Amino acid sequence: MPMPFLSVPQYPAVGHFPGVPNLIRLATAQLPLPVAALADAVGIGAMFGEQWGLFPQGSGAPIVGDSVVAFGYARDYEVSDYPIELGGFTSYNKVAQPYSVHLEITIGMGNNQFLGAIDGTSIRREFLAALDAAEASTDLYYAITPERTYQNLNVVHASYRRSARSGVSLIHVDVWCQEIRLAPAPASPASPQSPNGATPSQGGWVSAAPIPVTATPLPPPT
Numbered sequence: 006m007p008m009p010f011l012s013v014p015q016y017p018a019v020g021h022f023p024g025v026p027n028l029i030r031l032a033t034a035q036l037p038l039p040v041a042a043l044a045d046a047v048g049i050g051a052m053f054g055e056q057w058g059l060f061p062q063g064s065g066a067p068i069v070g071d072s073v074v075a076f077g078y079a080r081d082y083e084v085s086d087y088p089i090e091l092g093g094f095t096s097y098n099k100v101a102q103p104y105s106v107h108l109e110i111t112i113g114m115g116n117n118q119f120l121g122a123i124d125g126t127s128i129r130r131e132f133l134a135a136l137d138a139a140e141a142s143t144d145l146y147y148a149i150t151p152e153r154t155y156q157n158l159n160v161v162h163a164s165y166r167r168s169a170r171s172g173v174s175l176i177h178v179d180v181w182c183q184e185i186r187l188a189p190a191p192a193s194p195a196s197p198q199s200p201n202g203a204t205p206s207q208g209g210w211v212s213a214a215p216i217p218v219t220a221t222p223l224p225p226p227t
C-alpha cells in the first residue's frame with residue numbers, strides 16, 4: 006500500500022508566543038516596530054529608501070558605502086560655576102559644545118554609484134582612499150539622515166575592521182565627525198567723518214636705510 010502524499014509547508018507555522026520573534030515571510034510585508042529595530046543591521050538606508058552618508062559641502066569626495074548600519078549623535082552643554090561666600094557656588098552660564106556624529110558604514114562587493122570602480126576590490130580601495138583624504142583634510146561635510154541633516158562636520162577619526170565571520174570582502178568602517186564652528190567674517194572699518202581720523206595704513210614698499218654708528222674713542226688711562 007503506497008504511503009499518502011503529505012504536503013509540506015514552505016515555512017513552519019509559528020504562533021505568536023513570548024520569546025518567539027516575528028519573522029518576515031514576504032518581501033512586501035510590513036515589519037513591526039521591534040523587527041524594524043533589528044533590521045537596522047541590514048542597513049538603515051535600505052529601510053528608509055534614502056541615501057545615508059557623508060556628503061561634501063564643497064570640494065571632496067562623498068563617504069558613502071553599501072549601507073549604514075549604525076548612526077549616533079551626541080552634544081554636551083557646559084554649565085559654568087563660580088564660588089561665592091560661605092563656601093557656596095552659583096551657576097551663571099550654559100554653553101553648547103560642538104556636537105559629534107558617528108557613522109558605521111559597510112563597504113563590500115556592491116557597486117557603489119559614487120565610486121567609479123565596478124569590482125569589489127577596487128570599490129573598497131577607492132572608498133578607503135576617499136576616507137583617508139577626508140580625515141586628513143579640513144573639508145566640511147553634511148551627514149544626511151531622513152529626519153535631519155547635520156552640517157559643518159569634519160572627519161576627526163576613522164577606523165575599520167574586517168573578519169572571517171562577516172566575510173573578508175566586507176569592511177566595517179567607523180567614522181567620527183565633529184561640528185566646526187565657523188567664525189564670522191571680520192567687519193570692515195567704518196569710514197571716518199574726517200580724513201584726519203582715518204587709521205594709518207602702510208602702502209607701498211619700504212626701503213631699508215643703514216643706521217650711522219659713531220665710535221667715541223676712550224680716554225687714555227691715567
